[in-house]
Amino acid sequence: MASHAITEVQHVEENYLEVKSRWRGIFAWIFSTDHKRIGILYLVSSLTFFVVAATIGIFMRLEQLTMGETLMSPDVYNRLFTLHGVIMIFLLIIPGIPATFGNFFLPIQIGAKDVAFPRLNLLSWWLYIIGAILAITTLFLPGSLPDTGWTFYVPYAVRTGSNVALAVFAAFILGFSSILTGLNFLTTIHRLRAPGMTWHRLPLFVWALYATAWIQILATPMVGITLLLIIFERVLNIGIFDPTQGGDPILFQHLFWIYSHPAVYIMVLPGFGVVSEIIPTFSRRTIFGYKLIAYSSLSIALFGSLVWGHHMFVSGESDTANIIFSFLTFFIAVPTAIKVFNWTATLYKGSIALEPPMLYVLSSIFLFAIGGFTGLMQATLPIDVHVHDTYFVVGHFHYTMFGGTIWVMLAGLLYWFPKMTGRMYNKKVAYLAWPFMFIGFNVLYGTMMYMGWKGMPRRYYDHLPEFHTDHVIATVGSWLLYIGILILLGNLVYALYRGAKAPDNPWGGATLEWKTTSPPPLENFTQEPVIKHEPYYFREEDNG
Amino acid sequence: MGASNFTNQVDNVFLFILVISVVLLIGITAAMIYFVIKYRRSKHPNPVDIHGNVLLEVVWTVVPFFIVMGFFYYGVVDYREMRNIPEDAMEVEVMGRMWSWMYTYPNGVQTDTLYVPLNKPIKLKIKSVDVIHSFYVPAFRIKQDAVPGMETKMWFKAQQEGQFQVMCAEYCGDRHSYMYSQVHVLPEDEFERWYASAAAEVETFAQAQEGAEVDEAARLEKLVKQGQRLIKTKGCIACHTLDGSRLVGPSFKGIWGKTETVIANGEEKTIVVDEAYLRRSMLEPNVEIVKGYPPAMPPQGSILNEQEIQAIIEFLKTLKAEQ
Numbered sequence: 001m002a003s004h005a006i007t008e009v010q011h012v013e014e015n016y017l018e019v020k021s022r023w024r025g026i027f028a029w030i031f032s033t034d035h036k037r038i039g040i041l042y043l044v045s046s047l048t049f050f051v052v053a054a055t056i057g058i059f060m061r062l063e064q065l066t067m068g069e070t071l072m073s074p075d076v077y078n079r080l081f082t083l084h085g086v087i088m089i090f091l092l093i094i095p096g097i098p099a100t101f102g103n104f105f106l107p108i109q110i111g112a113k114d115v116a117f118p119r120l121n122l123l124s125w126w127l128y129i130i131g132a133i134l135a136i137t138t139l140f141l142p143g144s145l146p147d148t149g150w151t152f153y154v155p156y157a158v159r160t161g162s163n164v165a166l167a168v169f170a171a172f173i174l175g176f177s178s179i180l181t182g183l184n185f186l187t188t189i190h191r192l193r194a195p196g197m198t199w200h201r202l203p204l205f206v207w208a209l210y211a212t213a214w215i216q217i218l219a220t221p222m223v224g225i226t227l228l229l230i231i232f233e234r235v236l237n238i239g240i241f242d243p244t245q246g247g248d249p250i251l252f253q254h255l256f257w258i259y260s261h262p263a264v265y266i267m268v269l270p271g272f273g274v275v276s277e278i279i280p281t282f283s284r285r286t287i288f289g290y291k292l293i294a295y296s297s298l299s300i301a302l303f304g305s306l307v308w309g310h311h312m313f314v315s316g317e318s319d320t321a322n323i324i325f326s327f328l329t330f331f332i333a334v335p336t337a338i339k340v341f342n343w344t345a346t347l348y349k350g351s352i353a354l355e356p357p358m359l360y361v362l363s364s365i366f367l368f369a370i371g372g373f374t375g376l377m378q379a380t381l382p383i384d385v386h387v388h389d390t391y392f393v394v395g396h397f398h399y400t401m402f403g404g405t406i407w408v409m410l411a412g413l414l415y416w417f418p419k420m421t422g423r424m425y426n427k428k429v430a431y432l433a434w435p436f437m438f439i440g441f442n443v444l445y446g447t448m449m450y451m452g453w454k455g456m457p458r459r460y461y462d463h464l465p466e467f468h469t470d471h472v473i474a475t476v477g478s479w480l481l482y483i484g485i486l487i488l489l490g491n492l493v494y495a496l497y498r499g500a501k502a503p504d505n506p507w508g509g510a511t512l513e514w515k516t517t518s519p520p521p522l523e524n525f526t527q528e529p530v531i532k533h534e535p536y537y538f539r540e541e542d543n544g
Numbered sequence: 545m546g547a548s549n550f551t552n553q554v555d556n557v558f559l560f561i562l563v564i565s566v567v568l569l570i571g572i573t574a575a576m577i578y579f580v581i582k583y584r585r586s587k588h589p590n591p592v593d594i595h596g597n598v599l600l601e602v603v604w605t606v607v608p609f610f611i612v613m614g615f616f617y618y619g620v621v622d623y624r625e626m627r628n629i630p631e632d633a634m635e636v637e638v639m640g641r642m643w644s645w646m647y648t649y650p651n652g653v654q655t656d657t658l659y660v661p662l663n664k665p666i667k668l669k670i671k672s673v674d675v676i677h678s679f680y681v682p683a684f685r686i687k688q689d690a691v692p693g694m695e696t697k698m699w700f701k702a703q704q705e706g707q708f709q710v711m712c713a714e715y716c717g718d719r720h721s722y723m724y725s726q727v728h729v730l731p732e733d734e735f736e737r738w739y740a741s742a743a744a745e746v747e748t749f750a751q752a753q754e755g756a757e758v759d760e761a762a763r764l765e766k767l768v769k770q771g772q773r774l775i776k777t778k779g780c781i782a783c784h785t786l787d788g789s790r791l792v793g794p795s796f797k798g799i800w801g802k803t804e805t806v807i808a809n810g811e812e813k814t815i816v817v818d819e820a821y822l823r824r825s826m827l828e829p830n831v832e833i834v835k836g837y838p839p840a841m842p843p844q845g846s847i848l849n850e851q852e853i854q855a856i857i858e859f860l861k862t863l864k865a866e867q
Binding site for chain 2: 075148153155247289319333337348370373453459
């Protein structure tokens, strides 16, 4: 302990990237228990998976460019849309913001030196990577990649010859990674807040992570059990979902969505948190309705756990259950609407700088709002009967999950990149990527919603002539979007090596991460911060 | 008038929500853009901290609540009608399987196209023999999953003559995107004529089974004709072509008497396609799978009776290889 303390004193000026440990090269990363290094590990791995899955998406769109076979057989196409979904959901969006920015900034924002359990944190990343490797391994094993869609519905998932068992086991392991991260964050938020950091002085990103962590802990075990049951069903033929043995295929859908619906709030709540950070910073004023935003995250977490049945309106679920689930689903619209109104009100009488992170966040609110409104349509029973399992749903969840979560994750990346790396990217190039992404996004997913309303079912390898023009337009949109993503990420990779040195507080932010150096030192602050204000208090900056 | 009694209803709810959504979306977006321009830092360097406003926050909690409750109410009213099946509806059984639809009428007629009379309520009883499918008629705005082991139901009244696309909306494997069928809406008298003639045909086929025909050649001819019909209605041709091209399963062309290598219990063996093999392939398709094909076919015992199996075999005998 003594020698450790001495090292600390000697290297007090070094940032976390320069600190020497007993490991060298890549091992200094993959064996590090520093929450910032783990955050970067997650960031690099999840963005890599993002590019892979987006590329798969491009190939799927290319297949739809002509009728009949264009590039691949139905067998390959079915595996690709499964892989696209599994990677995007389990390897990008669920760990996404919490594991990357949450890991990096949660301890800093509450004035802590690290998370409560640093070793557990490293274990979470390892489980994540092991899960990812297992999922990819199916490609080289008999049966190859699964062809069930990311939802693994039975009986198809039990009957198919593709390698479902290992892919499902991979998702099971990823679930543990998620649970451990949630546990770690909850403990950190409860136990490690700096002096003066009361609950109502927590940045809203921390509140969002707090609500998310509860869902991760409470809901994830559910999907773990469900996935194990699929494996038992396939390997041991236990018959729990098989009607010829007294089982029930609908039971699977209940079990699956009891987790997977709350999971969409695991995916989107941290994004709301990031929005609540970026808007005050670039408006240079306090957030409007702090408490309402904080508590609306909790109420979304609560109501989100009670609405899973709205995925099953045409499954054979009873009419009574359908009506109740529809009713509860509409409740979620209220806290979500509150957030959007409060964000808009925060712009009022601010001093607004439309820097790249702000531009991406504001456009994300627009896209997410479209996702929200189309969600209301699907919550309305007779509309859902028509649009369920069509491209309308595909468009809707890309507006929420991509337009909401991933878009905000990219905004967060533009916001925190200088803090994490100590380098500033080229802002002009960041602006340049925007029209490609924004136009491409709406052309791609807007057209999907339109053709879904006309009756184009999802997960279709081929399409009828009446949908052909729509598919061509959507495919062109996918090219624009993809180009935009590559420009955006390429700019950041370039900045990593050639970017100008970033100042400690490039945006004039008020939360604690902007009060330390860029990049932060190993233990985040040279001395423990004492908090005297609400999180979005910009007056000191004005005086200084 | 909509294609079904639900078409306009669903479109109206949709339009109602769409208009309100677009108004709100434009409002929020316009406010954001207006604030961003008006309070841009170059013109408005000194921000004002406003922590909240209780009245405003109450307003935008309560107002959205009542708006969405309006959506819910409007939706439930229509939904209850969708689920409230008229007593006098004609019942048709819909059977989904990889990868085709089969319809069974009260008089025993089976088809691969759903014929319905105009302006009469039709109740569909939906089942599946293998995995989950979803019976979807976009023009009618109706959809219901076909779940193995249970019977789901829904109803509609067709209000326009013509043909309407039926699709499978729940992913069900390789040929999911080809699992199409049609609804033919006929004027009532035309429907009655079709219904009677289809019933008469079932009757003639039944005679072929009972051996009521004196002339063996005529009996065989009827069986072949029936078999030709059955491979369509029972969905065989969703996977087995008649022209020698490859789909999911081996083509029927020239199958009779062919020598095939099959996999039985993991071991290869050579067989000649005869009556016994064809019968086994329908009832226990996975016992001897032709090499190179997936074990994808569900046992057909629940949808084929002995006489139908015989008819299909007689038809397959007629499919010569090359002339």
